[in-house]
Amino acid sequence: MVNLDTSQIELSRDEMERFSRHLILPEVGLEGQKRLKAASVLCIGSGGLGSPLLLYLAAAGIGRLGLVDFDVVDSSNLQRQIIHGTSWVGKPKIQSAKDRILEINPYCQVDLYETRLEASNALEIFSDYDIVVDGTDNFPTRYLVNDACVLTGKPNVYGSIYRFEGQATVFNYEGGPNYRDLYPEPPPPGLVPSCAEGGVLGILPGLIGVIQATETVKIVLGEGTTLNGRLLLYDSLNMKFRELKLRKNPETPPIAELIDYEQFCGIPQAAAAEEDTSNSIVEIDVAALKARIDSQKDFVLVDVRNPNEYDICNIEGATLIPLSDIESGDGVERVRELTNGSELIVHCKSGMRSAKALRKLQEAGISGKNLKGGILAWGDAYDPTIPKY
Known part of the structure; x- marks a missing residue:
């Protein structure tokens, strides 16, 4: 559970009606709904994973959502990025996402960061939020999100997808492991194809994103058992879920500062090598x-x-x-x-x-x-x- 001050939080009559199905749940109730309204969640990316989790976090009554994204909507996004529509093709994703969020929950404060998340701005952006949800699709940003969460003490609700498979967990929560305990080193550049190269089942990010939203709400409410210490693996073709136990690795070096994550993931080196061979x-x-x-x-x-x-x-x-x-x-x-x-x-x-x-x-x-x-x-x-x- 994250520390939240609900002493000044009130629900209007319209909010009482809007969230009535929550209010009658003993595990949520009035106090739980106030906690949801008091909570602030930062979502990195408003694409395949960000779309469903933002929709459901807004619908659940999260009071403040932050969105970090600098991309524009492309027609190829619409197969899976359900927060965006055809009329938004060519326009900023975060503006599209904000419009849809406010249609679902006009009481939600939506803060936009139309910028690339980098070591120079991550700590400042993260400091204003209770929970960070990682909806990214590349290794440099995943390591950056992880390290910034560790340094700021924020839970990192993680998800990833590829083709027909997805995974989800909660990092850096209640003394649990972080992303580096699972992946101490990034894979060589180009080894794992992107969704643009390998494809992805459009429905898949919906399920993984909803799992991330569920974990976020549970952390806010302090109810249930989170995925902290467990990696959930999903195979959509065979409709199977598996779990792997995660533990802190005592040999994982402590995270003392943010670094050059492109360099850490070998991207400049790979580009230079490719340029040499391309000659x-x-x-x-x-x-x-x-x-x-x-x-x-x-x-x-x-x-x-x-x-x-x-x-x-x-x-x-x-x-x-x-x-x-x-x-x-x-x-x-x-x-x-x-x-x-x-x-x-x-x-x-x-x-x-x-x-x-x-x-x-x-x-x-x-x-x-x-x-x-x-x-x-x-x-x-x-x-x-x-x-x-």
Whole structure:
């Protein structure tokens, strides 16, 4: 339970009616609803996880919500980020979220931080809130949120999602473990694909976000058993939940200050290494590819996306050989047989995976060119029917 002063908190008649189903619960009651109104919760991100948890925290009667986000609504967000609507595409997410929150609960104070969360501002922002909820999707920010929570003494209600699986827990609460006890070191950059690369079931963040909202409300009320010391794992395809026990690791170094989290996660180093290797990758733009197609020049076009992406859209004449097949070695010989002396051009969605495929092919002695901008650039220039998936 967090310390809250409810001595000056009053509920209006409208609030009494609005939260009547809470008031008749012995575990909530009038005092519990006052605690919810007195509580302040900071949500990092208003995307897939932030959408459901913000909606339900507002509906539950949390008195003050802080939102940290600097992104704008994209049409691809709407499959899962249910706090936003079509009319908000291209506009700031936090403004969209605030409008929806106030539609649900006009008594909620909504504070907006339209900025990137960084080591330079995290402690100041966190200091004004009782609980922090992590709705982010990248490792540097997760470590930053964790360390800032430890330094400010705030509970960290954590959730993450990928494809069909999710996990949730409560860190830094009642002497329990923090994120570094679970993940002492970040994975190598690029090892864990983002949702944009690997996809995510749109319903999944709804469930994990609601679990985060539930844990937040329980912490405010001081009722029930939280996920402190337990990592909840969810497999949506098989509708299974599992639990792993979490303990503080005595070998985890103490957190004394905020650091450079991009550097800690190896992102600048990986970018530098990729730039070095990219110098050996020859690129070709979509205009040059179009010229080759129009002149019927002898060349082979290989698409290294996944089969389901190929079904969404493809460039006529391209042969599908997924990057995973090339990395395993099975696809290398297929490429060798296809080219047989012809010029090789490789493409993916935006040019990143195809560059990776070419590096693997170069190791096997196969040279080729990378289509700059991938199929998205091709669609912009020559095929408006290609969706921006």
